[in-house]
Amino acid sequence: MAADHISQAVIKRLPRYMRFLTELKEEGVERISSRELSDRMQVTASQIRQDLNHFGGFGQQGYGYNVSKLIEEIGRILGLDRPHNLIVVGAGNLGRALAGYGNFTSRGLYIRALFDIAPEKAETEIRGLKVYAMDRLPAYLKENPVDVAVLTIPKENAQAVAGQLYGLGVRAFWNFAHVDLALPEDARVENVYLSESLMQLTYYMNH
Amino acid sequence: MAADHISQAVIKRLPRYMRFLTELKEEGVERISSRELSDRMQVTASQIRQDLNHFGGFGQQGYGYNVSKLIEEIGRILGLDRPHNLIVVGAGNLGRALAGYGNFTSRGLYIRALFDIAPEKAETEIRGLKVYAMDRLPAYLKENPVDVAVLTIPKENAQAVAGQLYGLGVRAFWNFAHVDLALPEDARVENVYLSESLMQLTYYMNH
DNA sequence: TAGATTGTTAATCGATTAACAATC
DNA sequence: TAGATTGTTAATCGATTAACAATC
Numbered sequence: 413m414a415a416d417h418i419s420q421a422v423i424k425r426l427p428r429y430m431r432f433l434t435e436l437k438e439e440g441v442e443r444i445s446s447r448e449l450s451d452r453m454q455v456t457a458s459q460i461r462q463d464l465n466h467f468g469g470f471g472q473q474g475y476g477y478n479v480s481k482l483i484e485e486i487g488r489i490l491g492l493d494r495p496h497n498l499i500v501v502g503a504g505n506l507g508r509a510l511a512g513y514g515n516f517t518s519r520g521l522y523i524r525a526l527f528d529i530a531p532e533k534a535e536t537e538i539r540g541l542k543v544y545a546m547d548r549l550p551a552y553l554k555e556n557p558v559d560v561a562v563l564t565i566p567k568e569n570a571q572a573v574a575g576q577l578y579g580l581g582v583r584a585f586w587n588f589a590h591v592d593l594a595l596p597e598d599a600r601v602e603n604v605y606l607s608e609s610l611m612q613l614t615y616y617m618n619h
Numbered sequence: 620m621a622a623d624h625i626s627q628a629v630i631k632r633l634p635r636y637m638r639f640l641t642e643l644k645e646e647g648v649e650r651i652s653s654r655e656l657s658d659r660m661q662v663t664a665s666q667i668r669q670d671l672n673h674f675g676g677f678g679q680q681g682y683g684y685n686v687s688k689l690i691e692e693i694g695r696i697l698g699l700d701r702p703h704n705l706i707v708v709g710a711g712n713l714g715r716a717l718a719g720y721g722n723f724t725s726r727g728l729y730i731r732a733l734f735d736i737a738p739e740k741a742e743t744e745i746r747g748l749k750v751y752a753m754d755r756l757p758a759y760l761k762e763n764p765v766d767v768a769v770l771t772i773p774k775e776n777a778q779a780v781a782g783q784l785y786g787l788g789v790r791a792f793w794n795f796a797h798v799d800l801a802l803p804e805d806a807r808v809e810n811v812y813l814s815e816s817l818m819q820l821t822y823y824m825n826h
Numbered sequence: 827t828a829g830a831t832t833g834t835t836a837a838t839c840g841a842t843t844a845a846c847a848a849t850c
Numbered sequence: 851t852a853g854a855t856t857g858t859t860a861a862t863c864g865a866t867t868a869a870c871a872a873t874c
Contacts (some may be wrong), residue, residue, distance in 0.1 A: 421865065423822050427815035430799060431872045447829060454799070458867050465833060473832040491820050493826035505716035512712045515797070515814050521821070560820065584824045586817055590638060590722070591663070602820035604813070606841095607722050608634035610793055611697050613767065613809035614728070615630050618698035618789045628841065640869060665843050672857060681850045682855040747863095833872080844855070850855085 425497050426464055426486055430436070433483045445476035446472040495520040497558050498586075501573060502565035504542050505529035506588060510562055512539045524556065529569075546573075553580045567591045625673050632670055633693055635660070652683035652765045702727040703792075704765050708780060709772035710735035710750050713795060717769055720748045733765060734774075753780075760787045767791045774798045 432453050436444060437561045450457040463580055464477075465468050466488035470485050473476045487493055488586070498516075500507045503526040512525050526543045544552060552558075561582045570589035577585070587593055590608075593601050622809055631728050645650060658743040671677050671684075677692050678684045684813055693718075694700055710733040718730050733750045735741070741752035751759060759765075768789045777796035784792070791807045792801045798813075800808050 419865070423819055424654040424815075426822065427812070427818040430818070432811075433817070447831080458868060458869090461832065462834085462866075469833065471832050473872070474830045476831065476862065477644040486799070489822065492818070496824075497822060505682040505712075505719045508710035510813075514814070516817065519814065519818070521817060527762040545788065558621070560817075561822065584820055585818055600820060602816055602823070604811070604816055605634070605638075606717075607728075608631075608722070609700075609724065609811055610728060610810055610853095611634040611637070611699070611790055612630055612725070613793055613807060614698040614703060615633065615696065616809070617703075617766065626841070637844070656856080663843060665845090666841095668841075669858085670854065676857065678856050679850060682856045683855065829874105831874085834870090836867105836869080838865105838867070840873105841863085843860105844854080845860080846854105846858090848857080850853105 422466055425455075425459075426490055429460075430461070430483065430486050430490070433479055433486070437479050437483060441479055443476050443478055446471070448476075495522060496560060497556070498523045498560040498562055498574075498619035499558050500526045500562045501528075501546075501577070502526075502531075503533050503538065504564060507562070509539050510564065511541055514578050521560075521612060523562070524558070525552065549576070550580055553577075553582070558582055560586055562586045562588070564588045593617075600619050604615060620806055629670050629673055632662075632666075636667075636670070637690065637693050637697070639691070640686055644690060648686055650685055650733055653678070655683075661781075674714050678815050699703070699726050702729060703767060704763065705730045705769055706759075706765050706768040707733045707769045707771060708735075708753075708784070709733075709770060710737075710740050710745065711771060714769070714771035715745050717771065718748055728767075729764070730769070732759065756783070757787055760784075760789070765789055769793045771795045 432449065446460040449460055461471070465487055467485070470482055498521060500511050500523055507526060512527055516523065523541065526538060526541055527546050527549055528543055529546045531545055533543050536543045561577045561584070563574060564583055565573055567580040567589045568592050570587065571593060574585055574587070574593045574595060578595055578599055583598060585593060585595070585602070587601055587603045588606070590605055592603070595601065639656065653664040653667040656667055667713060674692070674696055676691055705728060707718050707730055718733055720723060723730065730748065733748055734753050734756055735750055736753045739750055740750050742751045768784045768791070770781060770792055774778055774796045777794065777798050778800060781792055781794070781800045783801060783804055784800055790805060792800060792802070792809070794808055795813070796808045797812055799810070802808065
C-alpha cells in the first residue's frame with residue numbers, strides 16, 4: 413500500500429482529495445471518474461490517476477472510483493485509520509484557537525491538553541482541556557501517549573522546547589513558530605508559517 | 620524590477636529569504652554570499668542566485684549581497700514597502716488569535732477591525748480592535764480602505780461572504796475556511812488549510 | 827459485446843542544479 | 851592584479867500531461 417518514496421507534491425494533494433471526496437459522499441455520490449473529479453478539483457484527470465496509482469489500483473476500468481472506498485484508502489495512507497493524541501504547547505491565542513478547533517476530532521486527531529510557561533495559566537481549563545505548567549511535561553508524557561506536539565510558542569523558545577519534547581519521546585511537531593527546527597532525523601516537522609503565507613498574498617496583490 | 624511571470628515556487632521562497640536575512644541583520648551581518656546563505660537556509664547557492672536574478676542583479680561579483688539592501692529589495696517585491704489594511708471576518712478563536720498577532724504590524728500589515736455575525740459580539744472590543752456586526756460591512760468599507768479580508772468563518776458561509784466582500788471592492792482574501800473560493804480572476808486568494816497541513820504530518824509520522 | 831475508464835508508459839514541460847565566463 | 855563571487859547559460863532532474871492498451 414505505502415510505496416517506497418512518494419514526492420511531497422503528491423502527499424500535499426492527498427488531504428485535498430480527501431476533502432472533495434468527503435463532500436461528494438455527503439452529497440450522496442457513490443462513484444466518480446477521474447474526469448468528473450478533475451472538473452470539480454481543477455486538476456487534470458491524468459494527475460488524479462497518476463497520484464492514486466502511487467499507492468495501488470483503487471479504481472476499476474469502465475467504472476471509475478468508489479467514493480467511500482477511496483476515502484477509506486486515502487485515510488489509511490494518511491494514517492487517519494488510527495487515532496492520534498496531540499498536546500498544544502503554548503496556551504496563547506493561537507494555541508487556544510487550535511484547541512477549540514472541532515474539525516480535527518472527526519479525523520481522529522485529539523488535542524488532550526495544553527501547556528504554558530505562565531504559572532497563572534496553570535491548572536486552568538480551556539474548553540474542557542486542562543492547561544498545565546511546563547514543568548509538568550515530563551510527568552504528563554510518561555503517563556499519556558502523545559503523538560504530536562503543536563508548538564504555538566514564540567520563536568525564541570521553540571528550538572529549546574522542541575528539543576526537550578524530543579528528549580521526552582515526542583517525534584512529530586506541528587510548528588507555528590517562525591523558525592526551522594533542528595531535530596534528529598526521525599523527527600517529523602510540519603511548519604505553518606502564517607506570516608509567510610500572508611506575504612505571498614501581498615506579492616500577488618501587487619502584481 | 621517585477622518581471623513578467625515568476626513561478627509560484629520562487630514567490631513561496633521570498634518570505635523565507637526575508638526571514639533569514641532579517642535574522643542576519645539583527646546579528647549585525649552586513650554582507651553575505653549566496654554560499655553562506657545557502658549553508659544557513661539549507662538550499663543551494665545556485666537556487667538563491669537564480670531566484671534573486673528573476674528580479675534583477677542585487678549582488679556584486681566578488682563581494683556577495685548587502686543584507687540591508689537585499690531586505691529592502693525583497694520587501695519591495697513582496698509589496699511590503701507600502702502599508703496594507705486588513706479586516707478579520709469571523710471573530711471566533713482563530714480570528715481573535717490572528718487579530719492579536721504582533722508580527723504582522725512590523726511588516727506594515729495592519730488589522731483594523733473585526734466583523735462577526737453574532738449580534739452579541741457587535742460593538743465589543745478585542746485587543747483594542749472594534750468588533751462590528753456583519754451588516755456594518757458596506758458602510759465600513761466605504762469609509763475605510765481595506766486591502767485584505769481575513770476569512771476565519773465556517774466553510775458554509777465562506778463563499779457567500781467572499782462574494783459579498785468582492786462586491787464591496789475587496790480584492791485580496793486570506794482564507795482559513797476549508798473551501799476553494801470561486802471569485803473573479805482579479806481577486807487574489809491565499810488559502811491556509813490547517814487540517815490539510817496536519818494531515819501531511821500524520822502521513823510522514825506513519826511512513 | 828461495446829463503451830467507458832482505468833493503469834501505465836511515453837512525451838512534455840518546468841524547476842533545480844551545475845558550470846563557468848563576466849566582473850567587482 | 852588575483853581572488854572571490856555573481857549573473858547566466860546549459861545540463862539534469864523531477865513532476866505533469868498526454869496517449870493508449872488493458873480490462874471491467
